[in-house]
Amino acid sequence: MDHDLAALTARLAAFADERDWDQFHTPKNLVMALAGEVGELTAEFQWLTAAESATVLTDEQRADRVRAEIGDVMIYLTRLAGVLGIDLVAAAHAKLDDSARRYPAERVRGSADKATDQPAE
Amino acid sequence: MDHDLAALTARLAAFADERDWDQFHTPKNLVMALAGEVGELTAEFQWLTAAESATVLTDEQRADRVRAEIGDVMIYLTRLAGVLGIDLVAAAHAKLDDSARRYPAERVRGSADKATDQPAE
Amino acid sequence: MDHDLAALTARLAAFADERDWDQFHTPKNLVMALAGEVGELTAEFQWLTAAESATVLTDEQRADRVRAEIGDVMIYLTRLAGVLGIDLVAAAHAKLDDSARRYPAERVRGSADKATDQPAE
Amino acid sequence: MDHDLAALTARLAAFADERDWDQFHTPKNLVMALAGEVGELTAEFQWLTAAESATVLTDEQRADRVRAEIGDVMIYLTRLAGVLGIDLVAAAHAKLDDSARRYPAERVRGSADKATDQPAE
Numbered sequence: 465m466d467h468d469l470a471a472l473t474a475r476l477a478a479f480a481d482e483r484d485w486d487q488f489h490t491p492k493n494l495v496m497a498l499a500g501e502v503g504e505l506t507a508e509f510q511w512l513t514a515a516e517s518a519t520v521l522t523d524e525q526r527a528d529r530v531r532a533e534i535g536d537v538m539i540y541l542t543r544l545a546g547v548l549g550i551d552l553v554a555a556a557h558a559k560l561d562d563s564a565r566r567y568p569a570e571r572v573r574g575s576a577d578k579a580t581d582q583p584a585e
Numbered sequence: 586m587d588h589d590l591a592a593l594t595a596r597l598a599a600f601a602d603e604r605d606w607d608q609f610h611t612p613k614n615l616v617m618a619l620a621g622e623v624g625e626l627t628a629e630f631q632w633l634t635a636a637e638s639a640t641v642l643t644d645e646q647r648a649d650r651v652r653a654e655i656g657d658v659m660i661y662l663t664r665l666a667g668v669l670g671i672d673l674v675a676a677a678h679a680k681l682d683d684s685a686r687r688y689p690a691e692r693v694r695g696s697a698d699k700a701t702d703q704p705a706e
Numbered sequence: 707m708d709h710d711l712a713a714l715t716a717r718l719a720a721f722a723d724e725r726d727w728d729q730f731h732t733p734k735n736l737v738m739a740l741a742g743e744v745g746e747l748t749a750e751f752q753w754l755t756a757a758e759s760a761t762v763l764t765d766e767q768r769a770d771r772v773r774a775e776i777g778d779v780m781i782y783l784t785r786l787a788g789v790l791g792i793d794l795v796a797a798a799h800a801k802l803d804d805s806a807r808r809y810p811a812e813r814v815r816g817s818a819d820k821a822t823d824q825p826a827e
Numbered sequence: 828m829d830h831d832l833a834a835l836t837a838r839l840a841a842f843a844d845e846r847d848w849d850q851f852h853t854p855k856n857l858v859m860a861l862a863g864e865v866g867e868l869t870a871e872f873q874w875l876t877a878a879e880s881a882t883v884l885t886d887e888q889r890a891d892r893v894r895a896e897i898g899d900v901m902i903y904l905t906r907l908a909g910v911l912g913i914d915l916v917a918a919a920h921a922k923l924d925d926s927a928r929r930y931p932a933e934r935v936r937g938s939a940d941k942a943t944d945q946p947a948e
Contacts, residue, residue: 468590468674479681483688484695488874492638492738495630496873498658499741502623503866509616510859511851513756517613521669531671534662535680537619538673541658548642550652552659553589559656560600567604574605576753609753613859617752620862624745631738632730634877710916711831721923725930726937734880737872740900744865751858759855763911773913777922779861779904780915783897790884792894794901795831801898802842809846816847 469553473546476539491548498540505533590674594667597660612669619661626654711795715788718781733790740782747775832916836909839902854911861903868896 480486508530509517521527545552601607629651630638642648666673722728750772751759763769787794843849871893872880884890908915 472674472677475678475681479685482690483693487695490635490638491641492630492633492635493873495627495638496734496738496741496869499623499627499738500866500870500873502620503863503869506616506620506859506866507863509613510856510863512613514611514613517611517616520612521671530669531676532680532683534666534669534671534673535676535678537662538677539680541655541662542677545655548651548655550642550655552655553593555652555656556593556659556663557596557656559653559660560596562653564600569603572604574608576609614752617748617855617859617862620859621745621749621752624742624748627738627745628742631735631742714916714919717920717923721927724932725935729937732877732880733883734872734875734877737869737880741865741869744862748858748862751855754855756853756855759853759858762854763913772911773918774922774925776904776908776911776913776915777918777920780919781922783900783904784919787897790893790897792884792897794897795835797894797898798835798901798905799838799898801895801902802838804895806842811845814846816850 469542472538472542476543477546480543489543489547491544494540494544494547498537498544501533501536501540505530505537508533590663593659593663597664598667601664610664610668612665615661615665615668619658619665622654622657622661626651626658629654711784714780714784718785719788722785731785731789733786736782736786736789740779740786743775743778743782747772747779750775832905835901835905839906840909843906852906852910854907857903857907857910861900861907864896864899864903868893868900871896 480489508526509520512520520530542552544550545555601610629647630641633641641651663673665671666676722731750768751762754762762772784794786792787797843852871889872883875883883893905915907913908918
């Protein structure tokens with residue numbers, strides 16, 4: 465793992481440890497906290513059109529809230545990965561390798577039905 | 586941004602570009618995709634006790650699913666950040682600086698009510 | 707509570723009881739299950755435009771999946787309310803009474819900023 | 828549909844209409860709003876143990892927040908169903924009929940692996 469993510473992971477572990485919060489940071493609870501923060505991020509975008517969402521950072525107050533929510537999501541995702549011992553970037557690349565095999569560019573170009581990394585059921 | 590996250594961000598941009606998927610990758614849609622993947626991750630943990638969640642990776646099949654879901658969450662979070670031009674690690678640290686100020690260790694040690702980085706309302 | 711919701715609540719209680727699933731149906735777990743199902747519902751809409759989402763039920767396969775996911779969301783919301791002893795319809799009306807006071811029609815007509823029942827921060 | 832849910836559905840339609848909010852209430856946006864509210868509900872439970880979650884309504888402040896969040900979730904689920912023309916209770920029963928077939932009581936009694944209405948993959 466690279467320095468930046470390792471440093472963040474270590475800071476999160478120390479932050480929890482000095483507050484005696486490890487007791488609350490079970491993977492189950494951390495997944496719920498992650499879900500809660502993604503919910504707050506979702507709420508920032510719920511009434512925006514696609515075009516408005518593309519320029520969301522031009523509104524200063526909204527930009528502050530979006531950055532804060534994305535920060536919270538990254539905090540809980542990184543803490544969860546740290547507690548479980550999972551390398552976030554490696555996990556992402558592994559899933560992408562998988563998607564690249566199942567959705568080769570020439571087959572899915574421009575199609576929304578395959579624009580997801582899970583097959584439609 | 587460090588090499589690992591920058592490399593992942595670039596790979597995600599190329600992956601979308603060669604499939605002509607940028608049209609679908611509006612911030613609004615990417616937030617929904619992130620929410621969808623976090624929902625799938627949540628489903629893996631919903632019936633587990635806190636203790637079972639701590640050893641979730643000892644079950645091989647479950648471990649594969651958890652790593653895959655965490656990979657998917659990291660994919661969409663990193664892609665969203667890339668499209669918006671937000672540095673994930675910097676945003677996390679900024680939020681932590683904020684939380685460190687509002688919840689100094691000596692004040693909140695061991696208390697669940699402050700074991701979140703947002704004040705209870 | 708009316709007959710239809712009361713009947714569904716009772717059926718859900720019996721369904722769990724005859725499978726000895728009450729042990730898993732803590733409010734915490736039921737909230738996670740609800741979040742998981744809402745995640746799946748979100749995934750059905752993530753790449754659709756607003757216009758495509760309005761006609762989502764005209765595609766038979768997608769319609770089946772959307773109805774199934776909405777059914778799952780209603781199942782876990784109703785079960786959670788049943789376990790907690792909360793009347794879903796009464797809770798919704800109480801929140802609407804609250805919103806009607808805070809967002810009188812003449813003040814917020816046509817404005818997205820108030821098109822949510824929580825004030826922007 | 829029974830009187831209570833029909834009355835709530837009608838009230839929600841009138842509420843949106845008199846604020847000229849139909850333009851924002853596309854199914855896509857309503858699904859996001861639902862996800863946002865479920866996120867807030869999740870946040871109320873994230874640090875609680877299973878036992879604490881079972882008595883969550885005994886704490887007056889927390890009880891008010893939980894009822895309010897459940898009210899919000901019911902509002903957006905009912906509004907989404909109304910806009911799509913889906914009967915919530917019928918959809919829930921249809922899914923339960925399905926689950927009853929796939930998970931007969933005698934086969935799954937007491938087992939967490941089948942304590943979900945979707946098969947583990």
